[in-house]
Amino acid sequence: MKNQYLHQQIYFIAVFLCCILYLSCQEQSTQGLRQAGVLVSDTIPKAKNPIIKAKANTVFPQIHTNLRGMVSEFVRIMYQDKKGDFWFGTNGDGVIHYDGKSLAKFVKKDGLGGIAVRGIVEDAAGNIWFGTSGGLTKYDGKRFTNFSQKDGLIHDEIWDIELDQQGTIWIATVEGVSKFDGKVFTDFPIPRATVDDPAPMLSYHGVFDILADRKGNIWFLSDGYGICIFDGKNFSHLTKKNGLADNNVSDILEDRQGNFWIGTFYGGVSRYDGKNFINYTQDGLIEGIETYNFCEDKAGNIWFAAEGVGVYRFDGQSFARFTTEDGLTTNGVQSIFLDQKGQLWFGTWKGICIYDGQSFADAAKKEAWTE
Numbered sequence: 001m002k003n004q005y006l007h008q009q010i011y012f013i014a015v016f017l018c019c020i021l022y023l024s025c026q027e028q029s030t031q032g033l034r035q036a037g038v039l040v041s042d043t044i045p046k047a048k049n050p051i052i053k054a055k056a057n058t059v060f061p062q063i064h065t066n067l068r069g070m071v072s073e074f075v076r077i078m079y080q081d082k083k084g085d086f087w088f089g090t091n092g093d094g095v096i097h098y099d100g101k102s103l104a105k106f107v108k109k110d111g112l113g114g115i116a117v118r119g120i121v122e123d124a125a126g127n128i129w130f131g132t133s134g135g136l137t138k139y140d141g142k143r144f145t146n147f148s149q150k151d152g153l154i155h156d157e158i159w160d161i162e163l164d165q166q167g168t169i170w171i172a173t174v175e176g177v178s179k180f181d182g183k184v185f186t187d188f189p190i191p192r193a194t195v196d197d198p199a200p201m202l203s204y205h206g207v208f209d210i211l212a213d214r215k216g217n218i219w220f221l222s223d224g225y226g227i228c229i230f231d232g233k234n235f236s237h238l239t240k241k242n243g244l245a246d247n248n249v250s251d252i253l254e255d256r257q258g259n260f261w262i263g264t265f266y267g268g269v270s271r272y273d274g275k276n277f278i279n280y281t282q283d284g285l286i287e288g289i290e291t292y293n294f295c296e297d298k299a300g301n302i303w304f305a306a307e308g309v310g311v312y313r314f315d316g317q318s319f320a321r322f323t324t325e326d327g328l329t330t331n332g333v334q335s336i337f338l339d340q341k342g343q344l345w346f347g348t349w350k351g352i353c354i355y356d357g358q359s360f361a362d363a364a365k366k367e368a369w370t371e
Helices: 002-025
Strands: 075-080 086-090 095-098 103-106 117-122 128-132 135-139 144-147 158-163 169-173 176-180 185-187 207-212 218-222 227-230 235-238 249-254 260-264 269-272 277-279 291-296 302-306 310-314 319-322 333-338 344-348 351-355 360-362
Touching: 075 117, 075 344, 086 117, 128 158, 128 169, 135 158, 169 207, 169 218, 176 207, 207 249, 218 249, 249 291, 260 302, 291 333, 302 333, 310 333
Parallel strands: 075 333, 117 158, 158 207
Antiparallel strands: 075 086, 086 095, 095 103, 117 128, 128 135, 135 144, 158 169, 169 176, 176 185, 207 218, 218 227, 227 235, 249 260, 260 269, 260 291, 269 277, 291 302, 302 310, 310 319, 333 344, 344 351, 351 360
């Protein structure tokens, strides 16, 4: 219990310090970052200086929509379900739902586990599941039901959830991984790789992200120990020793070609084909060492955020970088999402913008219901 308490305290202190550091750095010049070989597109028209629309009860001035003032910090994850409804998981304001008619916010008093929502998936029955800062929450279309440590969850502080091909929910927390079959939680111990100076950011047992790939393998992105892959029987590891850019791994995407795009906190972006790595940041092709929020658009382009640098698009041959000069709300992007229309949504510290394939704009100008 003492170690668990210390880990919780370290977590909250780390998040607080990260917020302070972000505020002091997010709009500073990127002077000193690698410039060699960066391929930047200038095809998007430059936006005029936007008018800042201050919203009540927000941490930062909102340049673009913050969903009628419902978001005080930022949107951490966005999701559109099979019915076309939108779900916005926020950093401290619960989850916001748009059903095609109106926006509604749900918080703990409605049955949601915690105020921060970091993972959203939909199961075969149409239930929506949320990974929150206070447990795993199920929405059956009528009510929210929360599951926590008292129900068998390994820890209530959830960083990601993933649904595999068998319908099992995998849950990444600050103290390891749980599996949930809809009835019973099972702890799933992840063997740690042997690494030099692991330096976990939050917890020695923390897992930030989980991916169930098309072959049925489960990938676990750890806090300081690289990536652990489970093929159903055996475990294998990807670390700096065998080509991974950094052992503090933040995000992963499997693209339609079967390549894995991997973001890290200190080593930038890599692409892994199952055998070899291409480390784009280390090779000087892109800037920004803290990278995440991978998204593949309908054309097969790969998008991702580089903290303080903006967002990148890879078209299979070269990278294009987009910043506030192109109409992006801020150069710090917390979430990227592709909707059913093919629009890309970007959640930032100063509101949500949309890229429609031609230009970036306040989401409210593209989807009036967000304003």
